[in-house]
Amino acid sequence: MSRIWNFSAGPAALPQAVLERARDEMLDFHGTGMSVMEMSHRGKPFMEVAEKAEADLRKLMGIPDDYAVLFLQGGATGQFSAIPMNLQPGGQPMDYIDTGAWSGKAIKEAQKVGPVNIVASSQAEGYASIPERSTWKLDPNAAYVHYTPNETIGGVEFHEVPDVGDKPLVADMSSTILSRPIDVSKFGVIYAGAQKNIGPAGVTVVIVRKDLLEREKGQVPAVLDWKLQADNDSMYNTPPTFGWYFAGLVFEWLLEQGGLEKMAEINQRKADKLYRFIDNSAFYRNPVEPSARSWMNVPFILADDSLDGPFLKEADAAGLSSLKGHRSVGGMRASIYNAVPEEAVDALIEFMADFEERHA
Amino acid sequence: MSRIWNFSAGPAALPQAVLERARDEMLDFHGTGMSVMEMSHRGKPFMEVAEKAEADLRKLMGIPDDYAVLFLQGGATGQFSAIPMNLQPGGQPMDYIDTGAWSGKAIKEAQKVGPVNIVASSQAEGYASIPERSTWKLDPNAAYVHYTPNETIGGVEFHEVPDVGDKPLVADMSSTILSRPIDVSKFGVIYAGAQKNIGPAGVTVVIVRKDLLEREKGQVPAVLDWKLQADNDSMYNTPPTFGWYFAGLVFEWLLEQGGLEKMAEINQRKADKLYRFIDNSAFYRNPVEPSARSWMNVPFILADDSLDGPFLKEADAAGLSSLKGHRSVGGMRASIYNAVPEEAVDALIEFMADFEERHA
Numbered sequence: 001m002s003r004i005w006n007f008s009a010g011p012a013a014l015p016q017a018v019l020e021r022a023r024d025e026m027l028d029f030h031g032t033g034m035s036v037m038e039m040s041h042r043g044k045p046f047m048e049v050a051e052k053a054e055a056d057l058r059k060l061m062g063i064p065d066d067y068a069v070l071f072l073q074g075g076a077t078g079q080f081s082a083i084p085m086n087l088q089p090g091g092q093p094m095d096y097i098d099t100g101a102w103s104g105k106a107i108k109e110a111q112k113v114g115p116v117n118i119v120a121s122s123q124a125e126g127y128a129s130i131p132e133r134s135t136w137k138l139d140p141n142a143a144y145v146h147y148t149p150n151e152t153i154g155g156v157e158f159h160e161v162p163d164v165g166d167k168p169l170v171a172d173m174s175s176t177i178l179s180r181p182i183d184v185s186k187f188g189v190i191y192a193g194a195q196k197n198i199g200p201a202g203v204t205v206v207i208v209r210k211d212l213l214e215r216e217k218g219q220v221p222a223v224l225d226w227k228l229q230a231d232n233d234s235m236y237n238t239p240p241t242f243g244w245y246f247a248g249l250v251f252e253w254l255l256e257q258g259g260l261e262k263m264a265e266i267n268q269r270k271a272d273k274l275y276r277f278i279d280n281s282a283f284y285r286n287p288v289e290p291s292a293r294s295w296m297n298v299p300f301i302l303a304d305d306s307l308d309g310p311f312l313k314e315a316d317a318a319g320l321s322s323l324k325g326h327r328s329v330g331g332m333r334a335s336i337y338n339a340v341p342e343e344a345v346d347a348l349i350e351f352m353a354d355f356e357e358r359h360a
Numbered sequence: 361m362s363r364i365w366n367f368s369a370g371p372a373a374l375p376q377a378v379l380e381r382a383r384d385e386m387l388d389f390h391g392t393g394m395s396v397m398e399m400s401h402r403g404k405p406f407m408e409v410a411e412k413a414e415a416d417l418r419k420l421m422g423i424p425d426d427y428a429v430l431f432l433q434g435g436a437t438g439q440f441s442a443i444p445m446n447l448q449p450g451g452q453p454m455d456y457i458d459t460g461a462w463s464g465k466a467i468k469e470a471q472k473v474g475p476v477n478i479v480a481s482s483q484a485e486g487y488a489s490i491p492e493r494s495t496w497k498l499d500p501n502a503a504y505v506h507y508t509p510n511e512t513i514g515g516v517e518f519h520e521v522p523d524v525g526d527k528p529l530v531a532d533m534s535s536t537i538l539s540r541p542i543d544v545s546k547f548g549v550i551y552a553g554a555q556k557n558i559g560p561a562g563v564t565v566v567i568v569r570k571d572l573l574e575r576e577k578g579q580v581p582a583v584l585d586w587k588l589q590a591d592n593d594s595m596y597n598t599p600p601t602f603g604w605y606f607a608g609l610v611f612e613w614l615l616e617q618g619g620l621e622k623m624a625e626i627n628q629r630k631a632d633k634l635y636r637f638i639d640n641s642a643f644y645r646n647p648v649e650p651s652a653r654s655w656m657n658v659p660f661i662l663a664d665d666s667l668d669g670p671f672l673k674e675a676d677a678a679g680l681s682s683l684k685g686h687r688s689v690g691g692m693r694a695s696i697y698n699a700v701p702e703e704a705v706d707a708l709i710e711f712m713a714d715f716e717e718r719h720a
Contacts, residue, residue: 004393008400011601016387019395023386027379033364033681035379037560037606040368040682073433073562074583077597081581112579195598200397202433202562202600219472221441223434224581237437238555240562240600241371246397321393322400 005344008322009152009297010175011195013339018249037242041235046245050233053248060254063184063207068230070206071244074223075193076102076174079204080109082224083170083189088143089216093117095142095167100127100151101328102172110146117142127154129289133162144168144188150176150294152196153326155286155333157294161186168212175296177205178254178338180264188212194243196296197337199250203243254338263338270336270345271295277349283356301331307359308332318351320344365704368682369512369657370535371555373699378609397602401595406605410593413608420614423544423567428590430566431604433583435553436462436534439564440469442584443530443549448503449576453477455502455527460487460511461688462532470506477502487514489649493522504528504548510536510654512556513686515646515693517654521546528572535656537565538614538698540624548572554603556656557697559610563603614698623698630696630705631655637709643716661691667719668692678711680704 006013029036032045039046054069063069072078083106088094094114096107098121110116117139120131138145145164150157152175161183162169168188177192184190189208195201206226213227222228228236257263275293278284284300286293302308311332315323325331336345366373389396392405399406414429423429432438443466448454454474456467458481470476477499480491498505505524510517512535521543522529528548537552544550549568555561566586573587582588588596617623635653638644644660646653662668671692675683685691696705 002393003387006394006398008394008398008403011398011400011598013398014395019387019397023383026383026386027376028363033362033679034366034368035374037379038366038368038371038373040371041561043368043682073435073438073600075433075597078433078581078583081583085581109582112581193598195601200600200602201401201598202603221438221445221472221581221584222469223438223441237435238370238553238561240433240560240603241555242560242602243562243600319393322403 004319004321005340005347006321007334007336007340007344007348009196009326009333009335010193011201012335012337014199015250015253015339018246018253021249022246036245039241041239041241046241049245049248050239053244053251056248056251056255057205060178060251060260061182061184061207066210067184068208068210068213068226070208070226070229071234071239071247072204072206072223072229073202073240075201075204076172076191077105077109078224079172079191079206080106081112082220082226083144083146084110084113085220085224086217086226087168087170087189087212087215088114090114090218092143093139093141095119095139095145097121097131097136097145097147098123099130099148099156100154102151102153102174103148106146106148106172119145122156126287127151127156128287128292130156130158130292138164138167142167144170146170146172148172150296152297152335153329155288155294155297155299156292157296159291168209176294178260178263179267179295181260194247196335199247200243202240203247205247266342267295267336267338270340270342271298274298274334274336274345274349277352281356283360284352296337297333297335299325299329299331299333305330310359311355314355315351320348320351364679364681365700365707366681367694367696367700367704367708369556369686369693369695370553371561372695372697374559375610375613375699378606378613381609382606396605399601401599401601406601409605409608410599413604413611416608416611416615417565420538420611420620421542421544421567426570427544428568428570428573428586430568430586430589431594431599431607432564432566432589433562433600435561435564436532436551437465437469438584439532439551439566440466441472442580442586443504443506444470444473445580445584446577446586447528447530447549447572447575448474450474450578452503453499453501455479455499455505457481457491457496457505457507458483459490459508459516460514462511462513462534463508466506466508466532479505482516486647487511487516488647488652490516490518490652498524498527502527504530506530506532508532510656512657512695513689515648515654515657515659516652517656519651528569536654538620538623539627539655541620554607556695559607560603562600563607565607626702627655627696627698630700630702631658634658634694634696634705634709637712641716643720644712656697657693657695659685659689659691659693665690670719671715674715675711680708680711
């Protein structure tokens with residue numbers, strides 16, 4: 001077996017130690033004689049797995065007691081629908097900040113439910129920056145304010161939590177959750193698809209302030225109904241048990257690494273060295289405004305795009321995988337989530353320098 | 361490692377050979393240097409996994425070309441909402457047959473969307489039988505007819521596909537899919553949560569006749585929109601890749617076993633011998649009308665319910681796990697899906713006979 005360095009944007013690299021543990025206990029979970037995939041979600045062994053995963057996530061993120069934590073299905077895209085359905089009693093406007101592809105998808109789903117107010121947009125600047133807070137046009141009647149702290153495709157990230165007064169702030173943290181400490185109490189709702197920093201695709205974590213569960217709402221499909229799921233410990237219907245278990249192993253691994261302070265330190269160092277290398281080169285370029293550059297997703301373009309093909313081919317041969325940029329923007333993208341070690345970033349930079357030397 | 365016999369109703373036993381294969385390739389899928397969980401769903405290796413899983417399912421079930429096959433999230437409960445949202449343009453009645461707990465949940469979700477007509481119900485008989493087809497009151501204006509071919513909790517199964525004329529027949533096959541051959545062309549929609557006969561919880565298979573994708577409909581959340589998902593090969597959003605892959609391994613295993621004709625033969629033999637043993641005993645009893653007994657879920661009650669505790673405890677000690685009946689009905693239930701071998705049923709019968717001898 002030979003593992004490569006995996007820069008996939010998601011589904012993405014997972015900690016090798018966690019994969020090994022899941023492998024080793026796959027046929028017999030803790031002496032039960034069955035796989036964790038084969039057991040009832042309501043039985044004691046799985047309930048313990050589920051509760052520990054939640055407790056560890058609460059510990060990692062410092063989630064206050066007045067927040068519910070849900071483990072659901074449907075990805076962030078499911079939550080794009082769930083948010084307006086759970087938070088908007090009918091007819092009220094909803095505030096959205098538009099910073100790229102994922103904001104756009106969230107807006108599209110919200111528009112199916114009610115009127116959306118675009119508070120600010122960086123579309124005119126090619127989504128390469130964050131709109132200045134002073135330019136935002138919040139609607140005083142909005143049910144909530146939604147934003148995308150990290151745009152996986154554009155590689156644009158908010159490094160501060162925006163102040164939106166007393167409106168519930170709703171954040172799609174799919175590609176930045178667990179990359180650093182955050183103050184959960186500043187948010188109404190935090191949600192994230194698992195397949196970047198949490199675990200395998202198919203689990204969605206939703207952290208919601210409990211008072212928001214009591215909002216008046218219309219008819220909501222059971223699988224998207226936060227209150228119903230919270231009242232049933234995320235088990236109104238059968239949860240994605242293997243993914244929930246695996247997420248729990250990742251949370252344990254993060255605690256063993258030293259928690260989110262430590263991950264932030266490593267993640268910032270990884271990102272800084274990669275951006276510094278790119279900025280010092282005339283061969284590679286990152287299009288994002290420096291203050292808005294993502295720690296997790298680093299897009300870069302080659303000055304000569306006829307070299308894209310050779311770059312990807314040679315990178316693959318060097319054991320550096322999944323560097324192709326999203327089909328909507330082209331170029332390259334290195335996603336350097338928690339499970340991508342600093343060693344992988346070093347190997348990437350070394351390869352990029354060597355490639356430049358041979359082709360510049 | 362010591363594996364037990366697992367009679368869980370779901371998540372349920374999986375084929376040991378499949379678990380072993382998933383374990384063995386967990387850290388390095390086919391020489392890619394990464395887990396199948398860590399790769400982009402849009403990359404070539406996963407696309408091949410996804411396509412092969414669909415092709416094998418089509419082969420196993422004989423799914424005609426004019427049916428789409430979707431691999432979604434949200435379980436059958438998600439589809440309880442998706443069905444009325446995708447099939448009912450607004451205001452039209454929807455026909456539902458009520459044969460137990462799962463029919464009831466499907467009806468509840470449909471009622472959020474529009475008017476439901478209960479065509480027939482076995483509630484008055486304690487859901488221990490199937491309402492005679494001649495008593496059904498179909499609505500001539502109904503958008504479709506929904507039924508639950510196998511009720512996992514009650515252990516009641518339709519052994520014939522009901523004739524509902526030219527209305528689309530919609531079937532929740534969660535706990536009976538792949539247990540025997542069926543004529544897919546008799547259905548408008550077949551759907552199933554994976555966690556009984558397909559794979560791990562978190563994948564939902566939807567087989568839908570393509571003309572039904574073109575029905576006029578209202579606003580549907582993207583994750584529940586069949587047409588959107590069909591147009592995007594079930595990848596409008598990130599699919600549950602590990603579950604999809606695992607389902608594919610189960611389909612391969614079923615083809616290796618000889619396909620659904622062979623599984624039907626084994627499943628019928630397993631069920632027949634267990635029911636025969638129960639019927640010949642005054643100590644155990646199955647409450648279901650013989651012609652409606654499920655091949656997959658066999659509930660049984662002990663004449664003396666003070667022995668329930670000892671029965672479960674001794675069964676567990678004998679390596680027979682998860683026999684407790686659903687909390688809503690009590691007693692015992694043996695779920696004997698495809699992955700539960702005949703040997704397990706023999707061991708169960710032997711234990712039951714021995715327990716009876718010692719306690720009768």
